[in-house]
Amino acid sequence: MPEMSKNPTGVAAAEAAGDGSAAPPPLLEISGLRTHFTTREGVVKAVDGVDLAVGERRTVCVVGESGCGKSVTARSILGLVDRPGEITGGSILWRGGDRTSPVDLAKLDPHGEELRRIRGGEISMVFQEPMASLSPMYTIGDQLTETIRLHLPMTKAEAKDHAIAMLRKVGIPKPEQRFNAYSFQLSGGMCQRAMIAIALACGPGLLIADEPTTALDVTIQARILDLIASLQESSGMSVMFITHDLGVVAEIADEVVVMYLGTVVERGPVDEIFHDPKHPYTQALLDSVPAMGQGRGQRLRQIRGRVPHPSERAEGCPFHPRCDSAIAGVCDTTEPPETVFGPDRTARCVLYTPGLGTPGNVPGDTDPAEEREVPANG
Amino acid sequence: MADPTAPTAPTAPTAPAGSGGDAETPLLEIRGLRMDYPIRHGMFGRHIGTVRAVTGVDLTIRPGETLGLVGESGCGKTTLGRCIVRTLRPTAGTIRYHARDGRVVDLAALGQRELRRYQREVRLVFQDPFSSLNPRMTLLEIIGDPLRNNGLAQGKELERRVGEMLELVGLPPGYMRRYPHAFSGGERQRVNIARALIMRPRLVVADEPVSALDVSVRASILNLLRDLQEELDLTYLFISHDLSVVENICDRVAVMYLGNIVELAGTDALYRGPRHPYTEALLSAVPRADPRLRGSGRRIRLSDDLPDPAAPPPGCAFHTRCHYAKAETCAAPGAGPVLLPPPDPSGRGGTAAGPAATPHLAACHFAGDLSLTGV
Numbered sequence: 079m080p081e082m083s084k085n086p087t088g089v090a091a092a093e094a095a096g097d098g099s100a101a102p103p104p105l106l107e108i109s110g111l112r113t114h115f116t117t118r119e120g121v122v123k124a125v126d127g128v129d130l131a132v133g134e135r136r137t138v139c140v141v142g143e144s145g146c147g148k149s150v151t152a153r154s155i156l157g158l159v160d161r162p163g164e165i166t167g168g169s170i171l172w173r174g175g176d177r178t179s180p181v182d183l184a185k186l187d188p189h190g191e192e193l194r195r196i197r198g199g200e201i202s203m204v205f206q207e208p209m210a211s212l213s214p215m216y217t218i219g220d221q222l223t224e225t226i227r228l229h230l231p232m233t234k235a236e237a238k239d240h241a242i243a244m245l246r247k248v249g250i251p252k253p254e255q256r257f258n259a260y261s262f263q264l265s266g267g268m269c270q271r272a273m274i275a276i277a278l279a280c281g282p283g284l285l286i287a288d289e290p291t292t293a294l295d296v297t298i299q300a301r302i303l304d305l306i307a308s309l310q311e312s313s314g315m316s317v318m319f320i321t322h323d324l325g326v327v328a329e330i331a332d333e334v335v336v337m338y339l340g341t342v343v344e345r346g347p348v349d350e351i352f353h354d355p356k357h358p359y360t361q362a363l364l365d366s367v368p369a370m371g372q373g374r375g376q377r378l379r380q381i382r383g384r385v386p387h388p389s390e391r392a393e394g395c396p397f398h399p400r401c402d403s404a405i406a407g408v409c410d411t412t413e414p415p416e417t418v419f420g421p422d423r424t425a426r427c428v429l430y431t432p433g434l435g436t437p438g439n440v441p442g443d444t445d446p447a448e449e450r451e452v453p454a455n456g
Numbered sequence: 457m458a459d460p461t462a463p464t465a466p467t468a469p470t471a472p473a474g475s476g477g478d479a480e481t482p483l484l485e486i487r488g489l490r491m492d493y494p495i496r497h498g499m500f501g502r503h504i505g506t507v508r509a510v511t512g513v514d515l516t517i518r519p520g521e522t523l524g525l526v527g528e529s530g531c532g533k534t535t536l537g538r539c540i541v542r543t544l545r546p547t548a549g550t551i552r553y554h555a556r557d558g559r560v561v562d563l564a565a566l567g568q569r570e571l572r573r574y575q576r577e578v579r580l581v582f583q584d585p586f587s588s589l590n591p592r593m594t595l596l597e598i599i600g601d602p603l604r605n606n607g608l609a610q611g612k613e614l615e616r617r618v619g620e621m622l623e624l625v626g627l628p629p630g631y632m633r634r635y636p637h638a639f640s641g642g643e644r645q646r647v648n649i650a651r652a653l654i655m656r657p658r659l660v661v662a663d664e665p666v667s668a669l670d671v672s673v674r675a676s677i678l679n680l681l682r683d684l685q686e687e688l689d690l691t692y693l694f695i696s697h698d699l700s701v702v703e704n705i706c707d708r709v710a711v712m713y714l715g716n717i718v719e720l721a722g723t724d725a726l727y728r729g730p731r732h733p734y735t736e737a738l739l740s741a742v743p744r745a746d747p748r749l750r751g752s753g754r755r756i757r758l759s760d761d762l763p764d765p766a767a768p769p770p771g772c773a774f775h776t777r778c779h780y781a782k783a784e785t786c787a788a789p790g791a792g793p794v795l796l797p798p799p800d801p802s803g804r805g806g807t808a809a810g811p812a813a814t815p816h817l818a819a820c821h822f823a824g825d826l827s828l829t830g831v
Binding site: 143144251265266267268295296297298299300301303304322323324325326327328329331348349352353362363364366367368369370371372374375376377378379380381384385 | 528529640642670671672673674675676678679682697698699700701703704705706707723724727737738739740741742743744745746747748749750757758760761762831
């Protein structure tokens with residue numbers, strides 16, 4: 079990683095992860111994960127063969143449009159997939175805690191004791207709607223101490239002290255008073271801080287954040303992102319951050335996983351994803367975002383069509399009906415193989431498969447300024 | 457698109473220009489607009505306080521422009537938009553609208569009956585494409601509703617015009633018998649836009665039209681709004697909290713804080729050189745979609761607590777969160793600073809070179825002294 083401008087966290091993380099030879103196995107390793115929903119209309123393959131890894135102290139961002147399986151992937155890790163969904167294949171190896179050998183979360187009973195201990199204790203999750211994910215029937219303090227007492231051997235009084243300390247740590251003013259507040263008495267930003275306090279109360283090794291700032295104002299979003307980064311620095315946890323906001327990704331990610339229709343189409347270090355995207359879908363996503371500081375009037379590139387329902391997944395490459403680089407007779411028939419460009423750098427597109435794609439169509443080669451002027455179509 | 461009722465370019469009936477000597481006749485002039493919501497309590501609805509959602513806004517909208525209105529949630533931008541389309545009746549102030557027929561009317565003072573004809577010319581596009589369409593109505597009913605209500609078209613004529621409108625917003629006319637549930641967020645937002653445009657309005661107030669949409673869909677709706685503006689001679693008031701979208705589509709930007717406009721300038725001027733600390737903080741909070749820019753620029757973080765609009769702080773409303781605030785000036789009781797061109801020794805602010813000579817206004821005591829960072 080040559081000229082990557084990284085924040086201090088990133089540098090520390092890179093050293094800890096050791097890009098060199100003796101790379102420790104990742105904290106969380108998902109391979110070939112399939113989470114399917116069996117409905118009357120057929121099987122919906124929401125997650126269909128996802129591989130991703132989260133290293134120690136790393137921040138991995140999962141991006142993609144709605145309906146591409148980001149949230150279901152995250153929920154599969156913690157066994158939170160609602161019926162009729164179930165994990166039908168693959169493994170989720172978790173090496174956190176003081177384990178000597180990894181445990182496969184996909185094999186655990188979603189209602190069983192072991193997964194319940196991991197959930198909230200070793201891996202915790204922050205959801206998108208802070209107001210909706212806190213119970214209005216219990217005070218913030220009740221909900222915090224419940225989590226703490228479930229996972230840590232503490233008395234009620236100790237748990238309360240710890241809870242107040244957590245609220246202070248996430249930047250909630252007057253934590254002693256807020257301890258007795260209900261969620262509806264707090265603003266959205268404060269609720270999200272309370273959610274983060276609950277998630278981090280037991281010192282998890284991995285925090286899964288599912289669009290935690292999407293419902294918040296930019297000013298509050300910036301503060302929540304700062305908070306997560308500083309907590310990560312002090313506690314050394316890993317973060318898996320799900321978002322569709324590429325600005326947020328550029329700000330916090332070490333690595334990026336791009337998902338489309340239940341599969342990972344590209345992954346790599348954040349700088350390479352933004353400056354040398356391999357997959358046409360990644361390129362298209364990047365082009366559709368208005369870049370700040372570019373001034374007025376730039377026409378945005380739009381991606382043709384829309385994300386189809388997972389049950390209407392196209393043959394071959396799932397993205398080919400919307401892809402400008404699609405090759406007739408190739409993309410609509412063969413499932414693209416995964417091309418490995420380096421450690422943790424892959425893309426799933428025939429353009430990089432010798433003998434199948436033509437390198438002339440590689441999206442990174444064309445000038446993005448030329449591509450921006452794509453005529454409008456419905 | 458051939459269209460019998462297409463608005464002609466706004467013919468300028470020489471009306472007295474409100475303030476500021478613009479050569480061009482404005483489309484809408486808002487002066488001293490205030491909107492108070494009473495806080496009621498108890499069984500008899502005792503009046504126990506007032507939320508001042510909009511506190512004396514002056515704003516001029518020029519024909520053919522896209523004016524952005526940005527600010528955090530709760531700053532009154534939606535209320536201001538609703539006052540303009542008059543789904544709310546403002547507490548005080550005037551909204552002088554230069555109508556298509558050349559008359560100048562005060563929308564704020566009109567009663568329901570007189571309002572009807574002007575409400576055809578000023579339409580609203582809602583934020584949430586999912587809750588703003590009635591699930592029991594077909595697209596034909598939804599989009600055609602304003603036409604039928606105003607007795608402008610029915611039967612085959614109605615269908616023809618709805619079909620035309622659907623085509624204009626990029627949906628097949630054949631969809632008109634379908635119900636909204638069959639459509640994605642982006643398509644519903646197109647329906648929303650079609651409903652607003654079927655009356656051939658001149659001014660469209662778009663309240664967060666793309667906030668609920670995915671990035672790629674957002675791009676297509678922004679492109680559509682731009683094309684429609686060109687084709688139909690529209691003027692937009694574009695309300696949004698997303699500064700990257702606003703920069704992309706707006707000609708001028710007004711920044712709102714706690715019921716008032718704190719900065720108003722041409723888009724480039726505002727983004728490059730903000731003059732109000734709040735604008736600077738907003739700009740610095742927007743994540744930039746380039747990892748190489750990480751850590752560059754000034755990081756300004758505002759505290760989370762927006763003051764209670766029922767009990768605004770004395771003096772400058774922003775001083776409680778402002779990094780540059782000086783207690784003796786900014787927190788002094790009384791009215792806060794007013795929107796003025798900052799005193800600029802070099803004379804490069806004020807009447808800077810620009811197509812429509814957009815003055816750069818900021819409501820800050822120190823607007824002339826601070827050197828603030830843009831993007």
